[in-house]
Amino acid sequence: xxxxxxxxxxxxxxxxxxxxxxxxxxxxxxxxxxxxxxxxxxxxxxxxxxxxxxxxxxxxxxxxxxxxxxxxxxxxxxxxxxxxxxxxxxxxxxxxxxxxxxxxxxxxxxxxxxxxxxxxxxxxxxxxxxxxxxxxxxxxxxxxxxxxxxxxxxxxxxxxxxxxxxxxxxxxxxxxxxxxxxxxxxxxxxxxxxxxxxxxxxxxxxxxxxxxxxxxxxxxxxxxxxxxxxxxxxxxxxxxxxxxxxxxxxxxxxxxxxxxxxxxxxxxxxxxxxxxxxx
Numbered sequence: 712x713x714x715x716x717x718x719x720x721x722x723x724x725x726x727x728x729x730x731x732x733x734x735x736x737x738x739x740x741x742x743x744x745x746x747x748x749x750x751x752x753x754x755x756x757x758x759x760x761x762x763x764x765x766x767x768x769x770x771x772x773x774x775x776x777x778x779x780x781x782x783x784x785x786x787x788x789x790x791x792x793x794x795x796x797x798x799x800x801x802x803x804x805x806x807x808x809x810x811x812x813x814x815x816x817x818x819x820x821x822x823x824x825x826x827x828x829x830x831x832x833x834x835x836x837x838x839x840x841x842x843x844x845x846x847x848x849x850x851x852x853x854x855x856x857x858x859x860x861x862x863x864x865x866x867x868x869x870x871x872x873x874x875x876x877x878x879x880x881x882x883x884x885x886x887x888x889x890x891x892x893x894x895x896x897x898x899x900x901x902x903x904x905x906x907x908x909x910x911x912x913x914x915x916x917x918x919x920x921x922x923x924x925x926x927x928x929x930x931x932x933x934x935x936x937x938x939x940x941x942x943x944x945x946x947x948x949x950x951x952x953x954x955x956x957x958x959x960x961x962x963x964x965x966x967x968x969x970x971x972x973x974x975x976x977x978x979x980x981x982x983x984x985x986x987x988x989x990x
Contacts, residue, residue, distance in 0.1 A: 712985050716966040717757075717764045717796070719786065721745055721771035721778065728774070728804045729840025730826075731909045732893050735772035740979065746972030747782065751789040753969060758793045760984060764967075767796040769821070776807035783813055787820060800824050800857060805845025814850045822886065826859040830874040838863075846882070856884050861891045862915040868926045879951045890923060890955040892916050899978075920957040927955065 722743045724735060757763075767790055769775050776783075790799055801807070802824040807814050817823075825845070829835040832844040845851060858878055862871060875888055893914040895907040902908065910916060915923065924944055927933070933944045934952075942957045967982055968975050976982050 712760075712762050714762060714764045714967055716766045716768050717754075717969065718768040718770050718966060719750070719969045721769075721773060721775055722971065723771060723773035723777065725777050726774040726804060727777070727806050727841060731838070731840070732906050732914065734894070737894075737896055737904060737906045738772075740772055740970070743971030747785055747789075749972040750786065750969065751792055753972075753974060754789055754793045754795065757967075757984075758795050762984060763795040763797075765797045767799040768824075769799075769801040771802070774804045774806055775801060776803050776810065776813055780813055780816065783816060787817065790820070798822060802826075804841065805843075805848075808845040808848040808850040808854065809843065811850065814854070818850075818854060822855045822857050824857045824859055826861060826891070827878075828861045828863050830877045852882075852884055854884055855886055856882070858885050858888045859891045860888055861893065862919075862923070863913055864915065865913075872930065875953060876948060879949055885951065888951060888953045890927075890953065892919060892923070917957075920955075923955060924957065927953075 720740075722740070722745055724742065726733075726735075769786060790796065799821045800823070801817055801821040805825060807817070807823065826839070827835050827846075828838045832846065836842065836844060860871075860875055860878070866874075871890075878885055878888065893910045893916055895902045895910050895916065896904075902911070924933075927944070927946055931946050933946055944955045944957070946953045966977070967984075968977060970979065974982050974984070
């Protein structure tokens with residue numbers, strides 16, 4: 712059975728950014744012991760059940776690169792011990808690119824996911840609350856990068872496209888671009904918090920999905936409409952895929968989250984594994 716993502720979400724809540732839409736602060740997951748000693752066990756169990764994944768995602772309610780070297784190495788070793796991932800990604804604020812030792816540890820196995828709201832560095836740093844533009848760091852050009860491009864209001868669709876092309880043309884190590892809308896709350900319907908309200912005021916959301924697909928397809932038809940996971944579109948510019956997940960199904964569909972030693976969904980419910988035999 713092939714799943715979309717296995718996400719290792721850490722529970723530190725430490726970050727060197729101050730994103731106004733911070734997912735960790737919106738969802739308010741409980742602080743837990745990460746129990747990383749169980750990660751190799753859980754991965755081996757999945758392998759033995761014949762379960763594999765398109766992606767391993769090292770994420771966190773906080774910035775994962777702020778964990779110490781030995782912690783990151785234990786995660787790397789656990790993923791190397793099983794052969795169930797097509798691709799491995801590490802989500803990062805960019806802090807990692809300033810740490811040679813950690814960067815060199817992870818760079819051969821992982822693609823690094825960065826999130827930007829603007830091609831202009833000063834505007835991006837102001838919006839997302841950080842002080843050092845990692846995209847101009849010494850290590851950044853040596854990284855394999857996935858750009859998560861957050862679509863904010865106040866720009867025309869032509870401006871979105873122009874900026875995406877600027878990224879691809881300027882940084883050849885950007886291997887793929889993902890168009891991102893923002894979720895007001897992934898656990899429940901409460902949007903009274905200031906971060907959800909910021910999203911409603913400043914960002915495109917799930918409600919804009921059809922418009923995004925239509926506008927992108929006016930430029931070029933999608934080369935891929937994913938029939939297995941139902942919500943993935945792909946376009947190509949200069950050989951670089953530009954993808955968009957419409958999230959029309961329940962958030963986290965086809966994903967498994969490792970949180971505190973347990974396998975759960977995005978609402979922290981225990982997940983019932985599907986295997987080929989149980990379909």
